[in-house]
Amino acid sequence: MSRRISILGATGSIGQNTIDLIARYPDAYNVVALTGASNIAQLASDAKRLRADVAVTADEDRLEDLRDALQGSGIEAAAGPAAVNEAASRPADWVMSAIVGAAGLAPGMCALEQGATLALANKETLVCAGSLILETAKRHDARLLPVDSEHSAVFQALVGEEMSAVERIVITASGGAFRDWPLEQLATATLAEASAHPNWDMGQRITIDSASMFNKALELIETREYFGVEPSQIEVLVHPESMIHAMVGFRDGALMAHVGPPDMRHAIGYALHWPVRRTLPVERLDLAAIGQLTFRAPDEVRWPALRLAREVMERGGLSGAIFNAAKETALDGFIGGRLGFTKMAEIVQEVLETTDPSHIDAAMTLDNVLHVDHIAREATRSLIEQKTG
Ligand code: NAD
Ligand code: MG
Numbered sequence: 001m002s003r004r005i006s007i008l009g010a011t012g013s014i015g016q017n018t019i020d021l022i023a024r025y026p027d028a029y030n031v032v033a034l035t036g037a038s039n040i041a042q043l044a045s046d047a048k049r050l051r052a053d054v055a056v057t058a059d060e061d062r063l064e065d066l067r068d069a070l071q072g073s074g075i076e077a078a079a080g081p082a083a084v085n086e087a088a089s090r091p092a093d094w095v096m097s098a099i100v101g102a103a104g105l106a107p108g109m110c111a112l113e114q115g116a117t118l119a120l121a122n123k124e125t126l127v128c129a130g131s132l133i134l135e136t137a138k139r140h141d142a143r144l145l146p147v148d149s150e151h152s153a154v155f156q157a158l159v160g161e162e163m164s165a166v167e168r169i170v171i172t173a174s175g176g177a178f179r180d181w182p183l184e185q186l187a188t189a190t191l192a193e194a195s196a197h198p199n200w201d202m203g204q205r206i207t208i209d210s211a212s213m214f215n216k217a218l219e220l221i222e223t224r225e226y227f228g229v230e231p232s233q234i235e236v237l238v239h240p241e242s243m244i245h246a247m248v249g250f251r252d253g254a255l256m257a258h259v260g261p262p263d264m265r266h267a268i269g270y271a272l273h274w275p276v277r278r279t280l281p282v283e284r285l286d287l288a289a290i291g292q293l294t295f296r297a298p299d300e301v302r303w304p305a306l307r308l309a310r311e312v313m314e315r316g317g318l319s320g321a322i323f324n325a326a327k328e329t330a331l332d333g334f335i336g337g338r339l340g341f342t343k344m345a346e347i348v349q350e351v352l353e354t355t356d357p358s359h360i361d362a363a364m365t366l367d368n369v370l371h372v373d374h375i376a377r378e379a380t381r382s383l384i385e386q387k388t389g
Contacts, residue, residue: 009098011036033087044069130225152267153245153258176211217309325376326351
């Protein structure tokens with residue numbers, strides 16, 4: 001019987017890589033739902049090609065465009081955030097969570113509640129609501145598989161191991177676009193400069209987050225939530241070549257590294273076929289040709305986001321949701337030309353410091369997470385307003 005699959009965020013970088021893998025075996029998969037946002041042409045063409053049951057755009061105003069694009073195909077069209085949740089709730093065996101930002105949280109919860117295996121590329125889900133997500137998965141007997149390359153690498157290095165034998169987890173970072181820039185130039189970095197990643201081809205938001213290391217900051221929190229280790233057990237290592245994605249250090253001194261090309265189809269494919277390994281269309285590394293791999297300690301002056309992530313992990317509660325919402329809003333400010341590159345971390349820090357502690361200490365329910373997300377976005381917008389007038 002073919003596996004029922006849904007892809008949330010199908011039109012993005014992760015979504016398209018997922019489609020690349022499943023489209024190779026059309027008989028193996030039965031596509032239930034594909035969701036997207038503004039790229040209606042891509043969404044409709046993939047829905048037709050994969051013969052999905054339903055295609056959903058998160059943008060309420062684009063329903064007619066989607067209907068037009070799907071005309072005659074027999075594929076159902078829907079629009080708006082509630083329709084994305086409804087699509088994620090449709091019975092499926094495997095659901096890819098590849099929406100960008102906290103917008104991926106509620107649909108991911110819906111997929112877990114119907115008992116699907118959730119392949120989690122959307123790291124914001126665990127950053128905002130780690131314990132809630134893990135409990136929801138447990139309650140519904142649903143499985144959560146990591147797709148972020150570092151977390152997939154750790155997950156693979158842990159196969160057959162006891163967590164009690166783990167001393168530390170090392171996640172690597174390329175260092176992004178500004179790894180080698182003089183510090184004093186960072187404040188003047190432009191959008192185009194921040195949007196060019198040296199190794200990975202990803203969506204624009206995560207690419208800029210790589211340059212600021214907000215991406216790695218989110219991944220530190222994601223590591224803590226997914227693997228249940230203490231913050232002091234997680235290290236970031238700058239590794240410009242992006243070949244080693246993560247390492248797990250065990251109590252006998254062994255360090256198990258996961259080495260592979262910077263191609264997300266590996267981590268997606270591992271989650272798609274787990275627990276078995278299937279042949280994947282990724283480059284085989286020729287280490288002799290590569291010659292050497294290099295490493296450096298991360299610099300918290302260059303990348304203050306790393307320090308902020310440590311503060312968030314110590315604070316706990318809903319501070320992850322506040323951190324992420326402030327980060328997303330500051331990033332909007334940078335993309336919109338209102339905020340300088342280094343101002344993003346300053347503003348996020350200020351939001352963290354000025355948020356009423358009662359919000360951080362509220363119970364972790366989906367409603368509370370969405371509420372603090374809203375409050376933090378408002379607070380960030382008003383700070384940006386104040387500073388840029
Ligand atoms: P992207 O910007 O390329 O794609 C985002 C997808 O989300 C698109 O399908 C878009 O239509 C949809 N979307 C955007 N806003 C939405 C909203 N408000 N509601 C519903 N859908 C919305 O992003 P990406 O690079 O594919 O990243 C997706 C997620 O995967 C992010 O959480 C990112 O951090 C994570 N991730 C990406 C990579 C990568 O290589 N691109 C690697 C690791 C983790
Ligand atoms: Mg990653």
